[in-house]
Amino acid sequence: MPAEDNVPFPVRRVDTASLKALAHPLRVQILEMLSRYGAQTACSLGELLNESSGSTSYHLRQLAKHDFVREVEGKGTARERWWERPRGAIQIASPELAASPATEEASRLVTREFEHSRQAVLADFMAHGSESLDAEWLHAALISTANARLTADQLARYTSALEAFGHRLLEDIRNEGEQEGARPVQIHLNAFPILGVPASAGSRARMPRNVERQNIQRQNTQPESPERKVP
Numbered sequence: 001m002p003a004e005d006n007v008p009f010p011v012r013r014v015d016t017a018s019l020k021a022l023a024h025p026l027r028v029q030i031l032e033m034l035s036r037y038g039a040q041t042a043c044s045l046g047e048l049l050n051e052s053s054g055s056t057s058y059h060l061r062q063l064a065k066h067d068f069v070r071e072v073e074g075k076g077t078a079r080e081r082w083w084e085r086p087r088g089a090i091q092i093a094s095p096e097l098a099a100s101p102a103t104e105e106a107s108r109l110v111t112r113e114f115e116h117s118r119q120a121v122l123a124d125f126m127a128h129g130s131e132s133l134d135a136e137w138l139h140a141a142l143i144s145t146a147n148a149r150l151t152a153d154q155l156a157r158y159t160s161a162l163e164a165f166g167h168r169l170l171e172d173i174r175n176e177g178e179q180e181g182a183r184p185v186q187i188h189l190n191a192f193p194i195l196g197v198p199a200s201a202g203s204r205a206r207m208p209r210n211v212e213r214q215n216i217q218r219q220n221t222q223p224e225s226p227e228r229k230v231p
Contacts, residue, residue: 008171010088016103018066019092023106026051027059028113031068034085036121036184039072041080121186149200159191 014022022028026049033048034040040048042057049056060083063069068090072082092110097103122143129138150158166189 008168011091012088013091013094014097016097016100018068019097019103019106019110021062021066022068023109024059025109025113026055027063027068028110029117030056030059030063031085031090032114032117034069034083036186039075039082039084041076041082043080045083118186118188122188155191155193159189162191163189 022031029049030045033045037048041053042060043053045051045056045060046053060069060081064071064083067086069083069085072084076082092107097107125141126143129141166187170187
């Protein structure tokens with residue numbers, strides 16, 4: 001998450017009480033549906049999530065108590081309320097939440113649910129995008145991976161700059177208003193250290209530990225010959 005003054009939207013830091021209210025798989029899914037498709041009723045959310053409207057209505061009210069969702073002003077009736085997610089980001093990770101095993105596990109639950117949702121929509125696009133979308137949409141979409149060796153400071157500078165730029169560009173596009181032909185689009189950004197790889201002592205790149213162990217095992221089991229000596 002970049003510094004809050006670098007992004008054009010509010011960033012909410014979740015406290016213990018609100019985290020406990022959010023730490024339910026269906027509530028995370030409700031937030032995801034509202035983020036993805038915009039305002040919904042309890043009935044339409046039930047259809048999206050294959051749940052009863054009574055269940056989604058209950059969880060919406062619990063989320064509303066902690067300001068994760070709100071009623072849409074001027075829309076709906078007493079019998080059919082419309083709900084939306086307030087503008088802004090939700091920051092789950094914090095030293096305060098990590099200090100308690102219970103809140104740390106709740107944070108992991110919420111993060112896992114959001115990540116499962118991201119993986120599901122990406123897998124669906126990769127499996128069915130070519131048969132469901134026109135060529136212009138496939139050309140506009142991007143799935144990209146880059147690898148580098150960075151320090152923690154370099155990674156922080158990269159992610160902060162990239163996320164701040166991306167959010168500001170997206171905000172400019174949103175300010176243009178919804179255009180004809182628009183459809184829901186989800187944008188993912190992941191940048192993280194690969195586990196199992198030791199930090200460099202200098203400029204010499206190191207192989208992952210499991211690869212080093214495999215190479216050592218091969219060296220120890222391969223017979224020597226005049227043409228090839230195992231060092």
